[in-house]
Amino acid sequence: MxxxxxxxxxxxxxxxxxxxxxxxxxxxxxxxxxxxxxxxxxxxxxxxxxxxxxxxxxxxxxxxxxxxxxxxxxxxxxxxxxxxxxxxxxxxxxxxxxxxxxxxxxxxxxxxxxxxxxxxxxxxxxxxxxxxxxxxxxxxxxxxxxxxxxxxxxxxxxxxxxxxxxxxxxSAYSAVTIERLNSLKSIVDYISDHYSENISLEKLARIAGMNPKYFCRYFRRLTGRTPIDYLNYYRIESACEMLSTRNITIKETAMNCGFSDESYFVKTFKKYKNTTPKQYTRKEF
CATH class of the missing domain: 2.60.120.280 (Regulatory protein AraC)
Structure with a gap:
């Protein structure tokens, strides 16, 4: 893994x-x-x-x-x-x-x-x-x-x-199933490469070749999360690894993970980790 x-x-x-x-x-x-x-x-x-x-x-x-x-x-x-x-x-x-x-x-x-x-x-x-x-x-x-x-x-x-x-x-995958799963792969690849940037639902839907409403339902059905929820989840997981492995400030971590506002980053971090970035860093070290 x-x-x-x-x-x-x-x-x-x-x-x-x-x-x-x-x-x-x-x-x-x-x-x-x-x-x-x-x-x-x-x-x-x-x-x-x-x-x-x-x-x-x-x-x-x-x-x-x-x-x-x-x-x-x-x-x-x-x-x-x-x-x-x-x-x-x-x-x-x-x-x-x-x-x-x-x-x-x-x-x-x-x-x-x-x-x-x-x-x-x-x-x-x-x-x-x-x-x-x-x-x-x-x-x-x-x-x-x-x-x-x-x-x-x-x-x-x-x-x-x-x-x-x-x-x-x-193997029993149909051509339609493979095509849809490939579209999801393109989304997770894009998030992996660009999570530090400003990413909108519309942008992700275009990459998947779907309209935003259908794309949101489709993504949630496969992953259990909305696209934006998954994006934020991914950003916070990236932030955890940065805080665990680098000598980096909370503000720098926020910027590197696509958050332009440090207070919003702290709020989002606490939502997913039930702790603040500062508390997480103290726990790690």
């Missing part, structure tokens, strides 16, 4: 060129705890350790709980809000499993191309998956000598289990 969650993940390098996989562990004190809507070409595994997570994948929102293992398909827009949650994320490039592996290439290509889609809640019908993912997370968190070999071994074991237990289905 990269996850510099307040940057859309496709802009970040996952791991290294030769080992394109990244691991993250988040808790309520992490500056990247919340997950604004984003997408990336890589696959992502989310493991819920404690609490719950209201997660939206494309146009469907579900509440996931401790013990759940979630597979996010590459290209799927996703995001949501954890509740008293500790969770781990593994983001990886499926191409790494193709290198010099002719025996598995055909099936992996089907996964990459979207011809088959791995089930979202992998732990629902498999007793083996949770243990495999737990071991994978442990190896990636410890990074002991030889972990690169073990990481790839666990990934092959995971995908092999998915294939053996038929935890996948053929």
């Amino acid at each position: 990269t996850l510099k969650y307040t940057d859309y993940i496709e802009k970040r390098v996952q791991g290294t060129f030769n080992f394109p996989i990244a691991y993250y562990r988040e808790n309520p004190q992490s500056p990247r705890y919340y997950m604004p809507y984003h997408w990336h070409p890589h696959y992502e595994i989310i493991r819920i350790i404690e609490g719950s997570f209201n997660l939206t994948l494309d146009n469907e929102t579900k509440r996931y709980k401790a013990g759940d293992i979630i597979m996010v398909t590459g290209g799927v827009i996703h995001g949501g809000e954890p509740e008293d949650c500790i969770y781990e994320c593994i983001v990886f490039d499926f191409d790494m499993l193709l290198k010099n592996n002719h025996a598995c290439a055909a099936k992996i290509q089907q996964i990459i191309s979207g011809k088959i889609r791995i089930h979202t809640l992998l732990s629902e019908k498999s007793s083996r998956i949770p243990a495999i993912v737990a071991s994978l997370c442990q190896v990636l968190s410890e990074k002991k000598e030889g972990y690169e070999f073990m990481t790839q071994g666990y990934l092959y074991l995971l995908i092999g289990t998915v294939i053996k237990e038929k935890l996948y289905e053929e």
Whole structure:
């Protein structure tokens, strides 16, 4: 979940060129705890350790709980809000499993191309998956000598289990659904790039190719927020990361996050975080 969650993940390098996989562990004190809507070409595994997570994948929102293992398909827009949650994320490039592996290439290509889609809640019908993912997370968190070999071994074991237990289905997205989801991706990309600027509802609607009234209903149906509510939410999440990682004043943070008025920034911050920026900074440090 990269996850510099307040940057859309496709802009970040996952791991290294030769080992394109990244691991993250988040808790309520992490500056990247919340997950604004984003997408990336890589696959992502989310493991819920404690609490719950209201997660939206494309146009469907579900509440996931401790013990759940979630597979996010590459290209799927996703995001949501954890509740008293500790969770781990593994983001990886499926191409790494193709290198010099002719025996598995055909099936992996089907996964990459979207011809088959791995089930979202992998732990629902498999007793083996949770243990495999737990071991994978442990190896990636410890990074002991030889972990690169073990990481790839666990990934092959995971995908092999998915294939053996038929935890996948053929893709069933319609052209209309894909077009609408792509329009939403263009919006979250635009907000990611321009959240520090003055953005209007009309501007976002034009980018989506919809009239403002319909766009507002459409966006809320997919994300649970109005476009402007989401924009402010994204700005405040960005502000939290700035306050946590930079030597920056509250006024500078407000300006960098698209707020021309510091008092309005403080008011908005308190609305989303139930605390002021000053109190948040003291808590962080």
